[in-house]
Structure formats: structure tokens, C-alpha cells
């Protein structure tokens with residue numbers, strides 16, 4: 001398969017993981033663009049990357065770049081998406097891909113107009129365990145889907161300056177971790193939930209620290225999602241059917257699930273993929289999409305999740321500075 005030239009825009013925690021995923025595949029990122037040039041230089045030295053841009057914007061004009069990986073804070077994504085897509089670059093953008101549906105719609109239109117692939121780096125859509133479980137569900141052995149439970153708890157220190165609680169950096173539980181929980185729900189549900197109720201607890205900065213969300217779709221499949229930025233929760237998702245249930249562990253980068261068939265109590269362990277390879281799977285699926293071989297990026301799900309998050313925040317009356325008229 002053709003190897004594409006990847007540029008990373010941003011060189012923080014998750015960009016390091018991408019560079020390591022490339023290394024694990026015996027490859028290297030082609031270039032790095034970053035707000036702070038000195039950090040880009042250190043990053044490039046660490047991973048043997050040949051090109052560092054003096055000015056971040058140079059990445060968009062570099063003809064050698066095929067795919068740009070955007071890994072800056074959420075609220076900066078749309079401005080980089082505009083520039084990258086208008087320059088004809090394919091883009092894999094970290095979650096949450098945009099702040100809201102309006103921004104995502106604009107990015108999708110730009111990608112279509114420029115005939116490039118736009119995708120969110122949503123691990124869940126690329127880990128083999130999710131694909132394997134979906135095949136198992138589609139075989140019909142578990143019956144009809146009834147309920148999904150997906151909680152995500154992450155303990156972040158009460159530092160109101162960091163990106164998790166900082167409104168100026170589009171902080172809050174929904175965009176940071178809720179996006180995973182809702183992507184999990186959307187992956188297994190037959191259609192986008194169209195009825196949503198929620199409760200929220202705000203941090204002192206005005207971003208959502210905790211939330212509880214109830215969802216139902218046209219097929220009357222239901223889900224509950226409980227989020228916290230200041231309390232850990234077990235990394236477990238359950239998906240219940242009329243003939244059994246699935247427990248998926250170490251979500252979102254899981255590699256193992258247990259299926260319990262409730263009619264006879266039989267249990268089956270399902271293993272697929274490896275947690276450590278999460279970003280490698282994303283890279284592989286992205287390159288297949290760019291090549292036109294297969295589209296497993298699920299931008300349709302990304303759009304559904306963004307619609308849900310946008311309507312939930314609307315109910316809460318919670319706006320980011322960029323959204324205030």
C-alpha cells in the first residue's frame with residue numbers, strides 16, 4: 001500500500017502517541033508544525049522527523065504533505081481545518097473534531113468541495129474489538145438490542161487553567177470524554193438517538209464537570225451515559241439484548257469483551273486487537289480511506305455525535321466564547 005506523508009499540527013501528549021505508532025510500523029511522520037517552534041524541534045529530534053516549520057501555517061502550503069493530523073485544543077480545530085481542507089490536504093483531526101454542528105457542517109462541505117478525506121481520530125471506530133462485536137451482534141445470536149450503559153470518569157486535578165476545565169480552551173466533560181461515550185453508543189445503536197434528556201453539574205469555570213445523559217432512538221433502543229472529570233469510573237461498557245449482554249472492558253481502547261448468553265448462562269470471551277496499537281489502527285484506516293480502498297472513518301457517526309453534543313449543550317445553555325454572538 002502507498003505510504004503517505006503525514007504532518008502533525010501540534011506536538012503534545014497525543015501527537016507523541018501518533019509518532020510512536022508510526023515508529024511501531026517502521027515509519028516516521030514527515031513533518032511537524034506547532035505554535036511553539038522550540039517544542040516542535042525537540043519533538044522532531046525525538047522521532048527523527050525531517051521537517052519542522054518555522055511558522056505553523058507553512059504546513060498547509062507544503063506540497064509534500066498528504067495528511068495533516070490536528071492535535072491542538074478543540075476550539076482551535078475549525079481554523080486549522082479550514083486552512084488544511086482548503087489547501088487540499090486530507091485531515092485526521094483529534095476529538096472533539098469541532099465545537100459544534102455548525103462548525104462541523106462547514107468542515108464537511110469544505111472536504112467535499114476539495115475532494116479530500118476528513119475524519120475524527122475516534123479510537124472506538126478503529127479498534128478491532130468493536131468491529132468484531134458488531135459482526136457478532138449482526139449474526140443475531142444475541143437478539144434485539146435493548147440497552148447500552150456507557151460511563152466515563154476521569155480524575156483531573158482542580159486546576160482551572162488546564163484544558164479540561166478551561167472554558168477558553170473548550171474544556172468540559174462532554175467534549176473531552178463524552179464524545180467517546182456517545183461514539184460508543186452510536187456505534188452499537190441502529191440509528192442516531194433523537195430523544196435526549198440530561199443533568200449537568202458545572203465547574204467553577206462554567207464548563208460541565210459532570211453530566212448524566214439518557215438517550216432513545218426511533219427503534220426505542222435506550223442508553224445511559226454518566227460523565228465526570230473529577231471521579232474515576234470503571235472502564236466498562238455494557239450492551240444488553242433480549243438474549244444476552246456484552247461487557248466490554250478497558251474502554252475506549254479495549255481488546256477484550258465477555259458475552260453472557262442469558263438463556264443458558266453460557267459465557268464467551270471475545271478478544272480482538274491490542275490496546276497498544278490503537279493509533280496504528282487509526283493510521284491504517286485513514287490511509288485506506290485516502291487511497292479509496294475502504295471508508296471506515298465513520299464521519300456519519302462523528303456528525304451524529306456532534307449533533308447530540310450540540311443539542312445537549314443547548315439544553316444546558318452552555319456556550320464557549322467562540323459561540324457567543
Ligand SMILES: NC(=O)c1ccc[n+]([C@@H]2O[C@H](COP(=O)([O-])OP(=O)(O)OC[C@H]3O[C@@H](n4cnc5c(N)ncnc54)[C@H](OP(=O)(O)O)[C@@H]3O)[C@@H](O)[C@H]2O)c1
Nearest residue numbers: 010011012013014035036039071072073074076094095096
Ligand atoms: N491526551 C490524550 O490522551 C488525548 C487522547 C485523545 C485525544 N486527545 C485530543 O488531542 C487534542 C490535544 O490533546 P493533548 O492531550 O495532546 O494536549 P497537549 O499535550 O496539551 O498538547 C496540545 C498541543 O496543542 C498546542 N496548542 C495549545 N493551545 C494552542 C493554541 N491556542 N493554538 C495552537 N496550538 C495550541 C500545543 O502547542 P504548544 O507546544 O505551543 O503549547 C500542543 O502542541 C485535544 O483535542 C484532545 O481532546 C488527547
